[in-house]
Amino acid sequence: MTARTATTLGALELPNPVMTASGCGGSGRELAPFFDLSRLGAFVTTSVMPQPRAGRPTPRVAESPSGLLTAMGLPGPGIESFLEADLPWLIEQDVRIIVSIAGNSVEEYADLARRLRGVSGIAAIEVNVACPNVEDRGRMFGRHPGAAGAVVRAVRGQARPGVPVFVKLAPDVTDIVTIALACVDAGAEGLTLINTMEGMAIDASTLRPALTGVSGGLSGPAIRPVAVRCVYQVHAALPSTPIIGAGGVATGLDALEFVLAGASAVAVGTAMFHDPSAAPRILRELEEALAARRIGRLADAVGLAHKPAGYVPPQVRPEPPAPEQAQAGEVKERL
Amino acid sequence: MSDTPVQTSATVLTVRQVQDYHALTLVAPAVAERFRPGQFVALAVGGEHTGRLLRRCFGVYEVKSDYGGTVELVFADTEPGTAWLAGRRSRDQLDLVGPLGRPFRLPRDPVSCLLVGGGPGGASLFALADTLLRRGCQVHFVLGGTSGRQVFGSRIAQRIGDSFTVATEDGSMGEAGTVREVMPRVIQETGADVVYGCGPTALLRTVTQVAGDFGLPSQVSVEEFLQQTGACGIGVCMTCMLPIHGEDGVTRMVRACADGPVLRGDRVRWGDLGTIPFDALGAPHVLNLSERAPR
Secondary structure, rough: OOOOHHEOOEEEEEOOOEEEEOOOOOOOOOOOOOOOOOOOOOEEOOOOOOOOOOOOOOEEEEEEEEEEOOOOOOEEHHHHHHHHHHHHHHHHHHHOOOEEOOOOOOHHHHHHHHHHOOOOOOEEEEEEEEEEEEEOOOOEEHHHHHHHHHHHHHHHOOOOOOOOOOEEOOOOOHHHHHHHHHHHHHOOOEEOOOOOEEOOOOOOOEEEEEEOOOEEEEEEHHHHHHHHHHHHHHHHHHHOOOOEOOOOOOOOHHHHHHHHHHEEEEEEEHHHHHHHOOOHHHHHHHHHHHHHOOOHHHHHHHOOHHOOOOOOOOOOOOOOOOOOOOOOOOOOOOO | OOOOEEEEEEEEEEEEEEEEEEEEEEEOHHHHHHOOOOOOOOOOOOOOOOOOOOEEEEEEEEEEOOHHHHHEEEEOOOHHHHHHHHOOOOOOEEEEEEEEEEEOOOOOOEEEEEEEEEEEHHHHHHHHHHHHHHHOOOOEEEEHHHHHHOOOOOHHHHHHHOOEEEOOOOOOOOOOOOOOHHHHHHHHHHHEEEEEEEOOHHHHHHHHHHHHHOOEEEEOOOOHHHHHHOOOOOOOOOOEEEEEEEEOOOEEEOOOOOOOEEEHHHEOOOOOOOOOOOEEEEOOOOOOHHHHHOO
């Protein structure tokens, strides 16, 4: 990749802005047959919890127009097994690793951050605050500025200094900017916007909710406009806070839309279920889209949509035509 | 590595109606050359700008070397995605990922094998039968269904099998009855050493039980469960989980796609499908002992 797509998230430098979204890349091994993981800007892990967790019973997924409803119940092997089996493999792949953590209490989050403190090879921590707080009648941390802030403060206090802490926020709150402010006040270096939003489907043949979890998280292109709105609003309020945009990124132009709204990187989630090689394709398309707009550095495009009409970003001369791309119909074994 | 899956744009060769099902033949040399019986493929549906994001997973009926390598699938159109596939024409392009999952394990010696199938999923048994026959095994078929139209592959089974039994509930083809009723007799008559099953989940449970009654090992493909619950086919989405109890006695939730679709029948907790058994690793504990009210 050229310097055009290099990006920074605060102090964290990435060769490109395309990441996997938490919970959508498995342990990483499953994606390896389809592309070289080191070509990702970063690999975001499935949320790690203190204990192994089976999650919810099936059916866990329902298809909705341009989206998926999922109620997984945060399945995972637990931090012990993650540190023993999954993380060393990821480190071998020479990919920047962002570890997503989730807990049921502030203490559990702090404990996870403490466990990760002694581990090298972690580029950043992403805090998944879409978890029920068992100490507060199961209310979700991410829906309350105070609870979200308490989690971030605990994690920031325990995490290794120099490892940035990102917080992933869900959009279905009264005011996402208030929660974003609370997280940044509590010490978060950056934000991931957005997590899934709650939805529900009912199976017309069984006459019952389609998911065992009754309601589930809606993801995919269906929520992209919501995600772009959240990134735009939060970037307007906190222009110096780096944002990882997520929510229905399926093409390079989708990624560009997030960048223009204020994201310095994008995470690809549901698109990977549909197209395992989506991430490298989106990166290639994003680079072409930047070149076509004569934008020489991704950073020049971050938040561009906030500028007044008529503002012209720094431009570069058009490049000579790129070498031929792979023909359609060819085996995309290793992109 | 030849056993890694590939993502490829496959060309439709033919789409045919076969009884109640559709048979789709795709030109996909890279998938055909890597395929081993029991593995499946995952197809994107709805075309390039589709709003249907789930991949549809299908077992493979047959691979052939024509046109560089073809893959044939058999499926029922039960929902809009499969109906779209059934409406494809020759020369259409489909995004195909495969071959995926673990294949049937094959016996080392030329033993007598019983292959039990039902519905469109039973189609996967024919690729297996081919391989078994080439290794000198005896292949006996038992096919079941509610009516004759739902029994796929009876003619081929008759042609290639050493024996062949059909049981339909309405008696419209073969014997009137269920697989459970005919299987014990067939096992005794054929002296089967190993049982393979593919088809509806209820059938697989029966296959496992009857095989167990005779002390025979069973391998079953949970393809239908995967079709109903899976989303990606490659093992990242974690939606096709089912409870398996391991050698160590611990029940774990495993993925039907990446850890299956072929599983040892006796390892699957058939009665607990669609649940998280309370004793599974990582199962939620609703009540801790200390929380229980004293009585």
